[in-house]
Amino acid sequence: MKRFNHIDATSLEQAAELLREHGGNSHVIAGGSDLLGGLKDNLWMEYPEAVINLKTIPGLKDIKEEEDGLHIGAMVTLTEVSESEVVKGAWSGLAEAARRTASPLLRNIGTISGNICQENRCWYYRYPDKIGGRIDCVRKGGKRCLAVPGDHRYHSIFGAVNKCIAVNPSDTAPALIALNATIKTTKRDIPADEFFTAEMGAQSTVLEHDEIVREILVPRPAAGNGNAFRKIAFRKSIDFALVNCAASVTLKDGVVESARICLNGVHNNPRRCKDSEEALIGSPLTREAAEKAGEIAVADAKPLILNMFKVNMAKTIVADTLMDCAG
Ligand SMILES: Cc1cc2nc3c(=O)[nH]c(=O)nc-3n(C[C@H](O)[C@H](O)[C@H](O)COP(=O)(O)OP(=O)(O)OC[C@H]3O[C@@H](n4cnc5c(N)ncnc54)[C@H](O)[C@@H]3O)c2cc1C
C-alpha cells in the first residue's frame, strides 16, 4: 500500500469539503473492509492522496424507530443492524441480510453505508497489479471485458452494462430496495431503487464525488406485511452471494395487496422483479404463485456458458423468499 493522508473528519460538511478539495484523489472511509482492499490492490486509476475518516463524525451511529419508520445512521455496523431487536421486528428481511453478510469480524467493522457503496468483486477487476501487471478492463478505463471470454461463472445472467458483466455484491442492497428505503445523503434523498448504477465508470452508485450517505430511512411496513431475505453462497460465512433475494409482501384479506422483490448477484445493479410482483397482486400467496413469480423473474435471463446454473438458483430463491414472507 502506498502512503496517503488519513484525515479524521469532525462533520459531514467538513468531510464533503475535503472531498472537493482533493478531487478524484480522495475517498471517504467507514469500516475500511472494502476500501483498504482497493487501496492495497491499486484499484483506482489515480492512487488516492487523501482518505477521509467518517467514523470520527458524531451522530451517525444510531438506529431509531420514528413515526416515518426506521432511521439507520451511516456508521451503524452490520452487526448492529443484524442484532437490533427493532430491526428484527418489522424489518426482519433487513436484519437477516445484514446477518448473512461476510463474517462476524467483518460485520463488526463493516457499516451499512459501506455495504451499499462497495465496489464490485469481479476477479479481473480486483486482480492485484503487483502480480503480473495491471489488468485494465472496461471498468478500469480499458477497451475490453476479460470476463466475457474468460471465467464468468459468478457474473451477470442478465447481460452487460457498458460491456461490463460484473454483479453488484451487496447483501443489504436488495433488502433496502424490497423495503422501499430512501438513502439520505448530504445533498438529497435517493430511493434505494435509484441508488445503484453501473453506468458511471467504475462506481457502483449514483453518488457524486463530494456526496456522502448520512442515513437510511426504511418505512414501516403496512399491517399484514411479511419480509424476508435469502442468500445462496458456497460457504456459510465470508462468502459473497452467488444469488441473493429480498422480498416484502403485504396481504389483505388473504390476497397479495402489494409486493416488492429484488434479486442481487445476478446483474450489474440489484434487479427489481417488477413483472413477478405484478403477477402476484390479487392472488393468495401460495407455493404455486411463488414458483410462477420465480419463473417470471428469470424469463429474460441471458446467462453465459459458465453461469447457467445461476438461472435456476435465481428462480428458486425468488419462490422460497416469497414463501418466507408468507410465514
Ligand atoms: C472477505 C470479505 C468478505 C465479504 N463478504 C461480503 C458478503 O458476503 N456480502 C456483502 O454484502 N459484502 C461482503 N463484503 C464486503 C463488506 O461487507 C462490505 O465491504 C462492508 O459492508 C463495507 O463496509 P465498510 O464500512 O467497511 O466500507 P468501506 O470499506 O469503508 O467503504 C466501502 C466504499 O463505500 C464508500 N463509503 C463508505 N461509507 C460511505 C458513506 N457514508 N457515503 C458515501 N460513500 C461511503 C467508501 O468510500 C468505499 O468506496 C466482504 C468483504 C470482505 C473483505
Ligand code: SF4
Ligand atoms: S466484468 Fe466488468 S469488472 Fe470484470 S473484467 Fe469485465 S469489465 Fe472488468
